[in-house]
Amino acid sequence: MSITNRISAEQISAPATDEASRTRRFLDIRALTDQLCSTLSAEDQTPQSMTAASPAKWHRAHVTWFFEEFILRNDPSYVVYDETFRYLFNSYYETVGERHPRPDRGLVTRPGITDITRYREYVDAAMTELLQRGDHDESTLGLLELGCNHEQQHQELILMDLKHLFSTHHFDPVYVDRPADEQGEPDALTWREVAGGVVEVGTPFAGSGTTPETFAYDNEGPRHRVFLEDFEIAERAVTNADWLDFIADDGYRRHELWLSNGWAHINETGWRAPGYWSFDDGEWTTFTLSGRRPVVWDEPVAHVSFYEADAFARWAGARLPTEFEWEYAATGAPSVPGGPNPAGVGGARGELLDPARCHPRRAGSAMIGDVWEWTSSAYLPYPGFAPANGAVGEYNGKFMCDQHVLRGASAITPRGHERVSYRNFFPADSRWVFSGLRLAR
Ligand code: AVJ
Numbered sequence: 001m002s003i004t005n006r007i008s009a010e011q012i013s014a015p016a017t018d019e020a021s022r023t024r025r026f027l028d029i030r031a032l033t034d035q036l037c038s039t040l041s042a043e044d045q046t047p048q049s050m051t052a053a054s055p056a057k058w059h060r061a062h063v064t065w066f067f068e069e070f071i072l073r074n075d076p077s078y079v080v081y082d083e084t085f086r087y088l089f090n091s092y093y094e095t096v097g098e099r100h101p102r103p104d105r106g107l108v109t110r111p112g113i114t115d116i117t118r119y120r121e122y123v124d125a126a127m128t129e130l131l132q133r134g135d136h137d138e139s140t141l142g143l144l145e146l147g148c149n150h151e152q153q154h155q156e157l158i159l160m161d162l163k164h165l166f167s168t169h170h171f172d173p174v175y176v177d178r179p180a181d182e183q184g185e186p187d188a189l190t191w192r193e194v195a196g197g198v199v200e201v202g203t204p205f206a207g208s209g210t211t212p213e214t215f216a217y218d219n220e221g222p223r224h225r226v227f228l229e230d231f232e233i234a235e236r237a238v239t240n241a242d243w244l245d246f247i248a249d250d251g252y253r254r255h256e257l258w259l260s261n262g263w264a265h266i267n268e269t270g271w272r273a274p275g276y277w278s279f280d281d282g283e284w285t286t287f288t289l290s291g292r293r294p295v296v297w298d299e300p301v302a303h304v305s306f307y308e309a310d311a312f313a314r315w316a317g318a319r320l321p322t323e324f325e326w327e328y329a330a331t332g333a334p335s336v337p338g339g340p341n342p343a344g345v346g347g348a349r350g351e352l353l354d355p356a357r358c359h360p361r362r363a364g365s366a367m368i369g370d371v372w373e374w375t376s377s378a379y380l381p382y383p384g385f386a387p388a389n390g391a392v393g394e395y396n397g398k399f400m401c402d403q404h405v406l407r408g409a410s411a412i413t414p415r416g417h418e419r420v421s422y423r424n425f426f427p428a429d430s431r432w433v434f435s436g437l438r439l440a441r
């Protein structure tokens with residue numbers, strides 16, 4: 001690693017305790033969003049390829065609206081950029097009021113991307129001015145950190161949604177050009193034994209952190225005890241090679257491997273391989289953000305639904321870990337609540353967002369990075385869960401029904417956004433997420 005790289009890594013983790021570093025963190029995150037979209041035309045940024053996905057330009061405006069709505073509007077001297085944007089770019093906040101129907105986000109041709117860029121600049125200037133003033137209460141600092149984490153979540157969504165959009169194009173558009181990956185044989189699957197007992201999970205800082213180091217979403221706590229039986233967890237994620245064995249063993253055709261909802265879903269959709277895979281001229285290929293590429297066998301499998309992950313685990317004579325087994329295994333040892341590293345954020349990382357790559361690498365031993373990992377856990381509140389105060393209480397809590405928790409992070413998760421206590425969540429049939437799995441037994 002070069003000296004310059006080391007310096008910038010330290011800067012990223014430097015505590016944002018004063019106006020200048022807070023402003024710099026805010027502007028750096030804002031700049032990454034625009035960087036990710038800098039090679040996208042107005043046409044690339046406009047369509048919505050399915051209801052669950054959104055246009056890139058909608059994401060760019062929505063994350064901007066978030067700062068305007070929840071921070072700037074509290075400042076009596078702030079002049080709203082355009083009052084119609086509240087209707088157009090509110091995602092789901094009932095507290096804020098009526099909004100544009102989600103399935104129709106791709107029909108919003110006005111404002112165009114030039115105006116959305118101007119909106120971003122306007123809000124950046126107002127936020128910079130506000131942050132330079134200093135003397136902010138805990139609530140504003142918490143909302144600032146929430147807004148930064150929110151924008152990072154949408155950076156991942158921009159890339160997921162763009163991949164889905166581009167995949168519908170007959171000629172396989174390339175978002176990022178990069179050299180071909182080398183083929184490789186995966187490591188043999190080995191297991192780590194973990195002794196159970198009463199263990200602590202979750203973060204003590206849920207919904208209250210005001211710095212990048214202490215921030216966690218409300219849904220990541222409270223820290224609480226759970227009981228785990230002794231278990232084993234795989235030392236690496238399930239690979240594409242493993243998945244090919246499952247396909248070859250008729251995994252998609254044997255009802256006894258599938259949950260009823262999953263069996264119904266694969267028969268309705270005709271799914272017989274992970275999302276974006278295709279078998280042509282005797283070769284398996286997959287659509288990537290660098291166009292269609294041969295499947296690389298030692299990479300972790302990505303773009304499988306919860307249903308497929310669950311069926312695979314049963315076929316393999318194993319199961320998915322619960323989110324608590326996953327967190328405990330990833331933490332390595334029980335951490336001290338309130339201590340210097342309360343959520344166990346140290347440890348190895350797989351691939352996180354590199355705008356020049358946007359794709360996982362060979363499956364290694366890191367639990368965080370490359371692909372999100374489905375767990376068997378339903379997305380539910382932890383004991384004593386309290387949604388954040390105000391309209392942002394709608395951020396996570398109201399979605400705690402009919403979804404499953406994914407842990408880790410992916411190759412398109414922005415660096416610094418990952419945490420061992422992080423709870424991502426999606427419905428069981430989702431697979432445009434960079435989602436894979438790790439076995440437990
Ligand atoms: C946690 C990824 C499911 O996509 O709605 C974005 C993230 N929350 N804005 C989502 C989120 C508010 C959320 N997921």
Ligand code: FE
Binds near residue numbers: 062091150154
């Ligand atoms: Fe959002």
